Amino acid sequence: MTRLVSLNPSAFATSQLSLLSAELAAETASTATLLSLHSPKNLATAGLAITNLVVSSQRTGLGGKTVLELEQDGAIGGDGLGEHGIRVGDVVRVGEQPKGGERKKEKVAIEGRGVEGVVVRVGKGVQVALGEGKGEEERLGGRLWVMNWTMERLKNMEEREYTTLTRVLFGLETPAPVAGDEAKLKFFDQTLNDSQRDAVRFALASREVALIHGPPGTGKTYTIIELILQLVQRKLRILVCGPSNISVDNIVERLAPHKLSIIRLGHPARLLPSVLNHSLDVLTQTSEAAGIVKDVRKEMDAKQASIKKTRSGRERKAIYDDLKELRKEYREREKQCVTTLISGSKVVLATLHGAGGFQLRNEQFDVVIIDEASQALEAQCWIPLLSAKKVVLAGDHLQLPPTIKSLDHDTKPKPEKDKAKAKGGGSLEVTLFDRLLTLHGPSVKRMLTTQYRMHEKVMRFPSDEMYDSHLIAAPAVAGRLLTTLPYEVQETDDTKEPLVFYDTQGGDFPEATSSSSPDDPTADGTKKPTKGSLLNDSKSNPSEALLVRHHVRALIDAGVKAEDIAVVTPYNAQLSCMSHDLGMKDLFPGLELGSVDGFQGREKEAVVVSLVRSNGQGEVGFLGERRRLNVAMTRPKRHLCVVGDSETVAKGSKFLKRWMQYLEAEADLRYPDLADLQEM
Numbered sequence: 001m002t003r004l005v006s007l008n009p010s011a012f013a014t015s016q017l018s019l020l021s022a023e024l025a026a027e028t029a030s031t032a033t034l035l036s037l038h039s040p041k042n043l044a045t046a047g048l049a050i051t052n053l054v055v056s057s058q059r060t061g062l063g064g065k066t067v068l069e070l071e072q073d074g075a076i077g078g079d080g081l082g083e084h085g086i087r088v089g090d091v092v093r094v095g096e097q098p099k100g101g102e103r104k105k106e107k108v109a110i111e112g113r114g115v116e117g118v119v120v121r122v123g124k125g126v127q128v129a130l131g132e133g134k135g136e137e138e139r140l141g142g143r144l145w146v147m148n149w150t151m152e153r154l155k156n157m158e159e160r161e162y163t164t165l166t167r168v169l170f171g172l173e174t175p176a177p178v179a180g181d182e183a184k185l186k187f188f189d190q191t192l193n194d195s196q197r198d199a200v201r202f203a204l205a206s207r208e209v210a211l212i213h214g215p216p217g218t219g220k221t222y223t224i225i226e227l228i229l230q231l232v233q234r235k236l237r238i239l240v241c242g243p244s245n246i247s248v249d250n251i252v253e254r255l256a257p258h259k260l261s262i263i264r265l266g267h268p269a270r271l272l273p274s275v276l277n278h279s280l281d282v283l284t285q286t287s288e289a290a291g292i293v294k295d296v297r298k299e300m301d302a303k304q305a306s307i308k309k310t311r312s313g314r315e316r317k318a319i320y321d322d323l324k325e326l327r328k329e330y331r332e333r334e335k336q337c338v339t340t341l342i343s344g345s346k347v348v349l350a351t352l353h354g355a356g357g358f359q360l361r362n363e364q365f366d367v368v369i370i371d372e373a374s375q376a377l378e379a380q381c382w383i384p385l386l387s388a389k390k391v392v393l394a395g396d397h398l399q400l401p402p403t404i405k406s407l408d409h410d411t412k413p414k415p416e417k418d419k420a421k422a423k424g425g426g427s428l429e430v431t432l433f434d435r436l437l438t439l440h441g442p443s444v445k446r447m448l449t450t451q452y453r454m455h456e457k458v459m460r461f462p463s464d465e466m467y468d469s470h471l472i473a474a475p476a477v478a479g480r481l482l483t484t485l486p487y488e489v490q491e492t493d494d495t496k497e498p499l500v501f502y503d504t505q506g507g508d509f510p511e512a513t514s515s516s517s518p519d520d521p522t523a524d525g526t527k528k529p530t531k532g533s534l535l536n537d538s539k540s541n542p543s544e545a546l547l548v549r550h551h552v553r554a555l556i557d558a559g560v561k562a563e564d565i566a567v568v569t570p571y572n573a574q575l576s577c578m579s580h581d582l583g584m585k586d587l588f589p590g591l592e593l594g595s596v597d598g599f600q601g602r603e604k605e606a607v608v609v610s611l612v613r614s615n616g617q618g619e620v621g622f623l624g625e626r627r628r629l630n631v632a633m634t635r636p637k638r639h640l641c642v643v644g645d646s647e648t649v650a651k652g653s654k655f656l657k658r659w660m661q662y663l664e665a666e667a668d669l670r671y672p673d674l675a676d677l678q679e680m
């Protein structure tokens with residue numbers, strides 16, 4: 001039985017406040033370092049910038065924002081953007097690129113020039129809505145401000161002000177026994193499997209808190225949709241949140257066909273086009289409630305027009321006075337319209353950060369659902385939780401937690417850090433999901449166990465190692481191969497295998513530390529490379545990259561579409577090597593190349609994982625994190641190909657050793673010859 005170790009909410013909040021302030025400092029410093037140490041070219045190599053763009057058009061988008069469309073400069077050649085890590089929703093700076101002669105000045109110049117905005121579309125070109133972004137510090141500050149405000153409130157609360165939920169979440173009380181008999185529950189979705197049904201029943205019956213543990217591909221979102229429908233049927237009001245816009249939009253998209261009254265808060269530029277009809281901004285213009293606002297607008301327009309026809313000063317003044325009144329009325333009616341829309345919605349959806357907006361200040365919800373909770377900072381989760389009665393958290397704590405930049409800046413000795421971590425509140429890396437599992441034990445959790453993504457052989461190792469062998473491959477996916485894709489794929493030695501391992505042991509495929517480019521100030525050794533000089537820290541393995549290219553080509557030659565294949569690796573320098581040095585993006589248009597961390601939450605028919613590390617010392621760096629490996633190996637549906645040096649990797653940890661053993665025993669094992677590859 002788990003021992004209940006309670007935590008003082010006020011002390012927890014105090015500790016979080018200092019951690020959040022260190023995080024802000026670290027993030028600001030790392031962006032500043034990147035911009036000051038690296039040229040646009042180097043940032044582009046690392047996937048953090050796109051160079052050689054021209055403005056192809058400019059238009060007014062939703063919310064009256066100016067949207068710039070940027071495309072690759074035709075004069076430079078190439079019609080795509082090349083490999084980059086810029087995604088919809090990113091805050092970016094659009095700046096003038098220094099010309100060749102200005103190389104020395106360019107690092108300084110890029111810091112001071114340009115306008116900021118939010119990326120609203122990425123395809124052949126990139127579209128940026130201007131004016132949305134603020135300075136990096138201000139932006140982070142904005143995000144952190146809401147968390148800070150929430151933690152300040154928690155810190156200053158009197159004990160008698162704590163809700164029962166707050167007391168349970170800090171272990172001051174144990175969760176109440178589950179209530180209600182949900183055994184005869186009628187499900188809206190008859191296709192739900194047993195573990196999903198069990199999770200819905202449990203979440204409905206829990207009084208304060210329920211965790212839904214959803215390993216990869218187990219239908220976490222599917223389950224949440226059923227839970228929402230059940231809660232609405234019970235006439236309860238629900239707030240659904242996630243750490244990112246995409247996590248929230250994903251739910252809006254799947255909820256929309258059920259014709260509930262739902263509303264999505266958030267800036268339209270950041271929402272998926274498919275969910276815009278449910279956004280508060282659009283509804284304030286199109287809904288019935290918007291009628292009263294429109295009437296005033298019409299009146300204002302008419303008054304405005306009448307000014308031109310009026311000659312007398314006195315009459316004009318009277319019209320201006322009327323206009324002033326009307327404007328006030330307009331603002332009030334708009335506010336009223338927003339309140340009517342929100343209070344009339346059974347389900348409100350927003351990011352965790354968005355849940356701190358003024359629109360929800362006086363709103364009460366019966367249940368707060370947080371999806372992808374293991375990707376959210378705990379302080380972020382508290383934004384909608386301070387006044388909530390019940391929470392359902394869905395996530396997988398065995399995949400990667402949110403990225404924390406200030407980890408390396410923590411100078412406390414390790415034993416002290418570990419003690420603080422165990423208590424909770426000592427590290428931003430411990431999520432609320434993690435902490436509640438430690439605090440209350442598995443009785444507050446239900447796990448989804450049937451997965452609908454991976455071939456049995458792909459699933460087996462992560463299931464045994466990470467999920468206590470509980471995962472079951474749904475019959476429809478257990479034996480799926482590339483040869484049974486819905487289009488024609490030839491049966492070859494590659495396509496008939498669900499699991500392939502190219503073992504590069506023997507020293508012929510050595511790793512390299514990314515070489516610095518001559519315009520990098522860290523290259524001459526006068527400046528110590530910092531964390532910001534990310535490419536200098538990163539590893540690549542050019543021979544392994546050749547092998548990856550060879551395998552991707554073999555799959556494509558057999559008929560597999562490039563867009564059904566992804567190559568993932570933990571190292572930025574390896575990505576750069578494959579996309580720039582080997583030109584894999586141009587060779588195989590549609591192929592996706594990405595970092596493991598960036599690929600969390602995604603899936604592909606075939607995935608090639610390049611492990612990179614190959615050295616005599618058995619150093620494995622990033623690969624030492626089990627959760628990162630778990631993400632890497634659980635992305636494919638029908639085919640996983642691992643490329644790596646088993647000798648080096650097996651030395652990294654017991655987990656890695658067992659993985660290498662599993663691959664040796666279960667995969668189609670290949671010992672490549674570098675000489676053959678170079679001829680290809």
Ligand SMILES: Nc1ncnc2c1ncn2[C@@H]1O[C@H](COP(=O)(O)OP(=O)(O)OP(=O)(O)O)[C@@H](O)[C@H]1O
Binds near residue numbers: 191220222223
């Ligand atoms: N009971 C079910 N019967 C059939 N298919 C299902 C069922 N539950 C989920 N799926 C399918 O499994 C896939 C994964 O579902 P979903 O996207 O809800 O999972 P998830 O756990 O949120 O995913 P992720 O691993 O990316 O977090 C989807 O294609 C979905 O249609």
